[in-house]
Amino acid sequence: MTEKPEEEMEASSTVAASSIQPPFSSQTSSVFPFVGDLFDADGGDTDSLGFLELLGLRDLYHTPPPLLFDHLPPAAGRGAEPPDGGNIPATPSSISTSSSTEAATAIRALTTSPAAAASAGDEGSEQQQKTSKAEEEGGKKKGQKRQKGPRFAFKTRSEVDHLEDGYRWRKYGQKAVKNSPYPRSYYRCTSATCGVKKRVERSSEDPAVVVTTYEGQHTHPSPILPRGHAHQPLLIPPPPPPPIGLSVLPSMGLSLPILGSYLHPSPATLPDFRPAAAVPPLPPLTHNAFSNRTAAEAEASSRDHGLLQDLIPSEIRKSDEL
DNA sequence: CGGCTTTGACCGGCGC
DNA sequence: GCGCCGGTCAAAGCCG
Numbered sequence A: 001m002t003e004k005p006e007e008e009m010e011a012s013s014t015v016a017a018s019s020i021q022p023p024f025s026s027q028t029s030s031v032f033p034f035v036g037d038l039f040d041a042d043g044g045d046t047d048s049l050g051f052l053e054l055l056g057l058r059d060l061y062h063t064p065p066p067l068l069f070d071h072l073p074p075a076a077g078r079g080a081e082p083p084d085g086g087n088i089p090a091t092p093s094s095i096s097t098s099s100s101t102e103a104a105t106a107i108r109a110l111t112t113s114p115a116a117a118a119s120a121g122d123e124g125s126e127q128q129q130k131t132s133k134a135e136e137e138g139g140k141k142k143g144q145k146r147q148k149g150p151r152f153a154f155k156t157r158s159e160v161d162h163l164e165d166g167y168r169w170r171k172y173g174q175k176a177v178k179n180s181p182y183p184r185s186y187y188r189c190t191s192a193t194c195g196v197k198k199r200v201e202r203s204s205e206d207p208a209v210v211v212t213t214y215e216g217q218h219t220h221p222s223p224i225l226p227r228g229h230a231h232q233p234l235l236i237p238p239p240p241p242p243p244i245g246l247s248v249l250p251s252m253g254l255s256l257p258i259l260g261s262y263l264h265p266s267p268a269t270l271p272d273f274r275p276a277a278a279v280p281p282l283p284p285l286t287h288n289a290f291s292n293r294t295a296a297e298a299e300a301s302s303r304d305h306g307l308l309q310d311l312i313p314s315e316i317r318k319s320d321e322l
Numbered sequence B: 001c002g003g004c005t006t007t008g009a010c011c012g013g014c015g016c
Numbered sequence C: 001g002c003g004c005c006g007g008t009c010a011a012a013g014c015c016g
Helices: A006-017 A035-040 A051-062 A101-110 A114-136 A257-263 A267-272 A293-307 A314-320
Strands: A151-157 A171-177 A184-190 A196-204 A210-214
Touching: none
Parallel strands: none
Antiparallel strands: A151 A210, A171 A184, A184 A196, A196 A210
16 A cells, blocks of 8 residues: 555644644544645645535535545555645645636646546446446445545544544444554445445544545435434534535535534534525634634635635635636 | 444455 | 455344
């Protein structure tokens, strides 16, 4: 395997973000997304969509087919090379929320590595193909390909490996991770029609950090109250309203715990989610941990990109706008 | 009883 | 071509 563990790249920004103190208190000491490295592993600062989008919102916002976000150093792939790490910015980058088809297209064009681009091309149907293929071939243990759908990862500082994100997951595997004393767990959304998967592993460098990788997008509403962990703050904003003329998915809450926590400074604000009409329905938030910018700045940016922008340093946004 | 976790085996991709 | 490794499957066991 190529020794390019996500952690390696994440580490740098991890530190930077560690100062953030998201509102996870029940079990999580602190949470913070590392949108930066993980997201732009690709090197294409401008080519990644926001994780929100990747989680499904993307489809809600963009008509174009799925793409990008194959950034994650293919955990599986020793084969996959680290994204053209050509320009891995020092600051968290690449989370761009292109809120227009045009932008999406541009992004697509920029899609980093050929491999990524290639896979991105048919990611959308990949999962289905995979499934049908597996069935076709007699179906078991077959459908394991590499890039399935858009993937994105983030790191959280948590005591628990599996963070509640509003969806129900079933663990289907666990493997030892090379160069790490911690195992990686594989989860799949319990919804039969939902092929979303996620991997959870602890950083070998910082055991307190949990790296969660999402793959695919939910095609169903969030159960909201998974496994009766009502005591745990769920950070899933209500499904966004059908955006700009395209509502591909019924509703997909964000399956990002930390992201959620970010979007919502405190669990209590969750319900504060407000649907917007033509703009990514993300609640404006200028006071989240990620905001280093001024409120005005954030506001300005959110006008075009929505809340996500709040998570992204101006530099990144800049590249996105370019 | 249903759903979930655990765990070992298997499969396919990729590097050498 | 071989071996390594990530990812997935599926049986068995556990729990509510």
